[in-house]
Amino acid sequence: MGRVLVLGGTGFIGSQVVQAFVGLGSAVRTVARRPPSGSWAQGLAGVEVVLGPVENPAILGRALEDVDWVVDAVGCPPPAASTDDFDATAASVRGLVAVLEALRARPGVGLTFFSSGGAVYGNVPHLPASEESRCRPISAYGLSKLMAESSIAAYSARYDVPARVLRVSNAYGPRQNAANGQGVVAAFLHAAAYGDPVALFDGGRALRDFVHVADVARAVVTLRPSLGEPQIVNVGGGTGYAVWQVLEIVERLTGVQLTIDRLPPRPTDVDSIVLDLSRLAALMPWRPRDLETGIAQTWLEYLAHAPGAPAKLPA
Numbered sequence: 001m002g003r004v005l006v007l008g009g010t011g012f013i014g015s016q017v018v019q020a021f022v023g024l025g026s027a028v029r030t031v032a033r034r035p036p037s038g039s040w041a042q043g044l045a046g047v048e049v050v051l052g053p054v055e056n057p058a059i060l061g062r063a064l065e066d067v068d069w070v071v072d073a074v075g076c077p078p079p080a081a082s083t084d085d086f087d088a089t090a091a092s093v094r095g096l097v098a099v100l101e102a103l104r105a106r107p108g109v110g111l112t113f114f115s116s117g118g119a120v121y122g123n124v125p126h127l128p129a130s131e132e133s134r135c136r137p138i139s140a141y142g143l144s145k146l147m148a149e150s151s152i153a154a155y156s157a158r159y160d161v162p163a164r165v166l167r168v169s170n171a172y173g174p175r176q177n178a179a180n181g182q183g184v185v186a187a188f189l190h191a192a193a194y195g196d197p198v199a200l201f202d203g204g205r206a207l208r209d210f211v212h213v214a215d216v217a218r219a220v221v222t223l224r225p226s227l228g229e230p231q232i233v234n235v236g237g238g239t240g241y242a243v244w245q246v247l248e249i250v251e252r253l254t255g256v257q258l259t260i261d262r263l264p265p266r267p268t269d270v271d272s273i274v275l276d277l278s279r280l281a282a283l284m285p286w287r288p289r290d291l292e293t294g295i296a297q298t299w300l301e302y303l304a305h306a307p308g309a310p311a312k313l314p315a
Helices: 012-023 038-043 057-063 086-104 140-159 184-194 213-222 243-254 278-283 291-305
Strands: 003-007 028-032 048-051 067-072 110-116 163-168 170-172 198-201 207-212 232-235 240-242 260-263
Touching (some): 003 012, 170 213, 207 291, 232 278
Parallel strands (some): 003 028, 028 048, 067 110, 170 207
16 A cells, blocks of 8 residues: 545544554655644654645645545534535535545545535435435535535546545544534533533434444545445444433443533434445445444543543442
């Protein structure tokens, strides 16, 4: 395997992908707007970091030198933050097109892109949702991801850009930001550690599919971009949990009874989503860790790195 460029390599999913490639002995490069620090810097030991915005053609050109695989893990505003802000979410699509234009001039260099295993599908009539299910996004975030998928398909068909689009369900795990409205596990664990109240929308009735971020990274490094195989692949846990069930798991594992702030449903939240993983299982051995095990591991790592967290592990 040659050099891999991970865009968004200092973020939640991107940093795990970087570490997975490093663990395989791959040469890895990433782009960051500012020098990484703290635990982020430790996770990037031995990784080449190009400083600057990836939207800058000179920065992108330098980052792509001697690269044969690009992983686009650049984040964009989550559904709750993008109800009507189509301009902000569309900016991520413009950045992707810049990457695709650069790859057009680099034959054989593949692209792995992170789409959404929930917001893209919207409220599907039948679960689990397969890659063939009709996509009906209800948020600007979901629409932007679907636009990105269409852009990738067009460049792949017209210019032979090898590609893999991973529709990832609700990823959770170490280093997830508890404040961006997208990671319910991170929000609950943060509340357990610091004693803060936690928001529970619509009584926590929404059904979600959860997958540990390390399992996502394993899928990335295993599924190289391709022109011949199915490009769109669901990546998830394959089991549905209501948000209130996740809350109960967190309370049981942490020994902390959370203070709940009960709120009405949000218009950008999909009612229920569980992913069909048949295609993924046909492409690689797929045995993701179960949710309770994954949350227990995340809680241990969270307490090890949470600054000044008053909570202690239960006996």
